[in-house]
Amino acid sequence: MPHLQLALLLGMTVALGPLALDAYLPAFPRIADDLGTANADVGLTLSAYVATLGLAQLIGGPLSDRYGRQKILFSGLAIFAGSALMVSQAGSLTDMLVWRASQGVGGALCAVSVPALVRDHADGADSARLFGLIGLIMFIAPAAAPSIGTLLLTLRGWPTIFVMLAGYAALLAVLLHFALFNRLTPRQRDRTPVRTLVTNYLLVLKHPATMRFIALQALAFSTMLVFITNASFIYQEWFGLSSALFSMLFAANIGAMALFSLLNRRLLLHFESVILLRIYVFIQAAAVTALVVCAFADAAYWAVAACIVVATGCMGALVPNNMANALEFFPKLGGTASALLGASQFTVAGVISAGSAAMGGSSLVPIVLIMAACSSGCVLLAKGAPAAVRKAKEIAV
Template sequence: MAVHPLENLPLLSTPPSPALPLMLLLGAIAAVAPLSIDMYLPALPLIASDLAASSARLQQSVAVFLFGFALCQLVYGPLSDRIGRRPVLLFGLLLFTAASAACTLVNSAEQLLLTRLLQALGGGASAVVINAVVRDRYQGPAAARVFSLVIMTMTLAPLLAPSIGSLLLQVSGWRAIFLLLTLQGLTLTLWVACYLPETLPPARRRQQPWRQLFAGYLSVLRHRQAMGHLLCSALAFAAMFAFITGSPFVYIGLFQVSEQLYGVLFGCNVLLLMAANGFNSRYVMKTGLHPMIVAGLAIQSGCGLVLMLAALSGLLTLTLTVLCCALFIGAIGLLAPNTSAAVVAPFEHHAGAASALMGSARFFCGALAAMLVALLDDGTAMPMVTVMGGCALAAAGCYAILARAPSANA
């Protein structure tokens, strides 16, 4: 069998300009999760009414998706280290496509929760493979730069997703949203099958017995700085998912904005996220990973505190909420690529496991944050902003205690 020319390329610390088609493909694969989560957000109140379910019950569909997305990565990561990236990704995309089609047929909240879980179990392969593919090729700040470029490409998904969801609601109803996700999964499956090379050649695959497949997790769990960056990243993402879960009901329910305006306001967060990723990709090679991480944590902690104090004092307005949330979410553009690079950098032979543990931690913490927002739902913004602020402060604490000292790869 012919070997793709990318398979034998060495790891790079200074990245060349990545081929545009490959970067677009990686960005499109990375967009599976945000599209699956964000596109149906404007429809949540309508779906709750249509399925005769409470708003808290429908908010749980976000948490269920995140739990499934987190757990399956723990299997996909070591498996991709053993059999390669492509087979794992193709299986996951096929399952995602089938489950998305099933979402169009549900008639109860329970059925929606089940199909969303299956959708997540397939889509989780995308998060693992993207991080592992980048680690197969790059190291340190170079990897952070490539992560930024991928994230800039895929951020079009959350920028457009709520608006697309709102449009589909007006034209065809909420089931059309899941039909579009089905077409997305099918298109990506064909695109990956035809154009994504295998970046982990057989010589670099883990050859340990199957019973030792998960041993790579111990290496990651024992690495203090890697775990510091992992927890920092996971808590920052948890804060984001608290916003994703609560914002439809805060903006549409509390502040009485329309579904269309909600899509616009949601897009403001993504625009700042794209800007932060662009800034990071331009300057991280000069500054290193850690100054960017510190800046992101400072922005999130400051905005979180302002939101909590405003909510407690009764001074929280739509303008203040939109501004602070946009800065808060935008700061992930400084946190996500750099913590991703810092976590996987020490693990040449366990990149899939490190990537999976990081992705799983992000979505598991995100699921807990989403569930907490749903359980604390009291018709105010307090549950959302409290969880956001608490997660941001905890992320800063984990960084200060475990990961502050620069590693050799930073």
């Protein structure tokens, strides 16, 4: 299958995650009023989704290796859609937390399948470019999600947002069945004993270069998720901006991610992905450092937004390069390696973002300091990444 067609379908699948994360952000104040809770507490529903999105990948990845990408992916879509409908009926914060966690399980089975499918059909720089192309396509979802959420919130109320998510998952199942799996050459399934579903994780855990990239992605994603979790507070409460302006500023982040992704695809023709990865990590760290300065200086919202746009924009190039390097050394265990990466990414980020929601309910400073701590960890890991890759390749040979 041509890379463009594969990227289009997988990009639409990956878009399920950003839609579930971002579409209901403008509705936080309304949800808080309807459920009789604080805005910061509604942020816990995002953390609940992300945490289970991570943990469930530990099961979904090996199952995907053994039983096939299609079965696991379609099971995830069914769980995601059903849980979204239940969220739309939630009458309390507890109900919403439970069903958002369930929705995260479905999202996990979908999320773990996409990197595995990429690894099945590409490696090295080709893998990085394919991940970048998928990113370009799926950027439409997070760019449009807050605006879609605002529109549905205005027309029919916040439950309609989750009905829309269920409908998108159902549509995606139909498209993937007819346009992807009916035309995609299936990979040879893993026929080893079931106990290897656990022991395969040890192979990944013992690989120092892969674990470096897994840790790096967990911290980089945490930097972004801390912002996403607190975006409503930062823009709508701290700076008092309207839902419309909030949506525009959020879309600017996605636009920056798309620009970085386009630049990265061209640079990959001339430079190694691990070298570019290190550069993007350093740029992100510089932007977050500037954000900390702005927070302490009580800078205007546009200055804070500019720093955030650069910091989150780097993720458009950072993630595809990092994922390509993380999965490079496990061509036959793409699902397992992808699951460990996704589980670490979403679980660590979920815990850190939940902590940021609890600590940052009244001030911008704790939020940006948490982002800075995560970004600093990325710098330490990225600094020695090229040498780690060279050593791993020498050992493999």
